[in-house]
Amino acid sequence: MSVMKRLSGVVQAKANKVLDRVEDPRETLDLSYEKQLEQLQQVRRGVADVATARKRIELQAEQLQASATKLQDQARTALAQNREDLAREALTRRAAIATQLEGLKTQHDQLVAQEDKLVLTTQQLQSRVEAFRTQKETLKASYTAAQAQTKIGEAVSGISESMSDTGMAMQRAQDKIAQMQARAGAVDELLASGALTDLSGSTDPIQAELDKASKSGQVDAELAQLKGQLAAAGPAGALGAPDKPAEAAPEDDKVVDAEPERDEPAADAPKSPDPFTLEDKKGES
Amino acid sequence: MIVRILEDGQYKVDKSTAKKLDELDAKLAKALDKGDDSAFAKHLAGLVKTVHSSGKRLDPSVITPSDLAIPAPTSTLAEVRELLSSETMKVKKKKG
Numbered sequence: 001m002s003v004m005k006r007l008s009g010v011v012q013a014k015a016n017k018v019l020d021r022v023e024d025p026r027e028t029l030d031l032s033y034e035k036q037l038e039q040l041q042q043v044r045r046g047v048a049d050v051a052t053a054r055k056r057i058e059l060q061a062e063q064l065q066a067s068a069t070k071l072q073d074q075a076r077t078a079l080a081q082n083r084e085d086l087a088r089e090a091l092t093r094r095a096a097i098a099t100q101l102e103g104l105k106t107q108h109d110q111l112v113a114q115e116d117k118l119v120l121t122t123q124q125l126q127s128r129v130e131a132f133r134t135q136k137e138t139l140k141a142s143y144t145a146a147q148a149q150t151k152i153g154e155a156v157s158g159i160s161e162s163m164s165d166t167g168m169a170m171q172r173a174q175d176k177i178a179q180m181q182a183r184a185g186a187v188d189e190l191l192a193s194g195a196l197t198d199l200s201g202s203t204d205p206i207q208a209e210l211d212k213a214s215k216s217g218q219v220d221a222e223l224a225q226l227k228g229q230l231a232a233a234g235p236a237g238a239l240g241a242p243d244k245p246a247e248a249a250p251e252d253d254k255v256v257d258a259e260p261e262r263d264e265p266a267a268d269a270p271k272s273p274d275p276f277t278l279e280d281k282k283g284e285s
Numbered sequence: 286m287i288v289r290i291l292e293d294g295q296y297k298v299d300k301s302t303a304k305k306l307d308e309l310d311a312k313l314a315k316a317l318d319k320g321d322d323s324a325f326a327k328h329l330a331g332l333v334k335t336v337h338s339s340g341k342r343l344d345p346s347v348i349t350p351s352d353l354a355i356p357a358p359t360s361t362l363a364e365v366r367e368l369l370s371s372e373t374m375k376v377k378k379k380k381g
Contacts, residue, residue, distance in 0.1 A: 001314060006369050010354075172357070172364070
């Protein structure tokens with residue numbers, strides 16, 4: 001069956017619900033004018049709601065973008081440190097963020113379209129309400145003429161149809177906003193749980209690994225330097241220490257783990273210039 | 286004949302255009318029944334295009350009811366289905 005006819009019926013049915021028709025058509029005219037002013041207010045609020053939803057999505061997209069950039073940097077750093085596992089992890093997360101961003105972009109485009117449309121609706125409604133206001137006064141003035149009565153009937157039907165159309169457009173916009181908000185809420189949850197971002201904080205496992213790796217790299221370098229110095233200075237004092245490496249190693253481990261300050265290994269180094277300490281650390285991580 | 290494109294506005298169309306619209310309307314109805322999203326989008330776009338190109342847009346200050354209504358150009362099959370189902374429910378309520 002014809003979609004256009006059925007849809008026309010729906011619009012009419014909704015239009016009839018928009019206005020409570022009263023006995024005197026002149027009063028119906030006044031009532032419908034009031035309703036139109038109300039609707040104009042609603043549409044204006046609708047525009048504001050869509051704008052708010054759009055801004056929220058833009059903010060989220062910025063946050064996701066920042067996380068993606070950070071993960072990319074982390075992947076690069078990880079690769080430079082020969083930590084392909086970490087680089088892979090970072091890139092996997094980055095891919096998940098890219099998916100989220102794509103979804104947000106689609107929704108953002110839809111919101112922008114909705115916003116534009118509602119702004120246009122507001123303008124059209126504004127001019128229609130203006131036109132209706134003058135027409136209703138003319139019609140009321142000539143109400144006694146039979147012709148005017150027919151015209152009033154048409155005007156009321158026409159205006160309530162327009163209002164029903166606007167009402168449906170508003171409903172659609174609100175449905176869209178609700179969908180966006182559900183999605184935005186889900187992204188917020190992800191952001192809050194740290195699953196997608198928050199990788200800059202102390203809870204960021206990739207960064208922690210990278211820091212650890214770079215620290216142990218530094219320690220290696222310092223150790224090598226110290227060894228070089230010892231070798232150059234001569235064997236006398238240095239030979240005594242390596243007699244108990246098995247005892248010294250676990251202690252050093254604890255110290256390094258509990259307080260990973262840069263000067264710790266350096267302070268330890270003269271006591272026990274033992275490469276196992278660091279080898280153990282690498283094995284753990 | 287006056288046609289309203291929802292979320293767009295009212296247009297006056299002549300008889301030959303109305304006939305064209307009827308043909309597209311039948312295709313749209315078929316797509317709707319079949320649940321064929323892409324055909325639905327195609328024929329809806331066809332209807333809108335026909336009205337835009339052959340119809341005469343009514344001045345918004347003209348306040349008059351329409352004979353036919355075309356779904357909003359951006360509406361999906363699911364949305365139109367829901368709109369039309371709300372009509373069926375209302376009719377049933379009236380009868381009951």
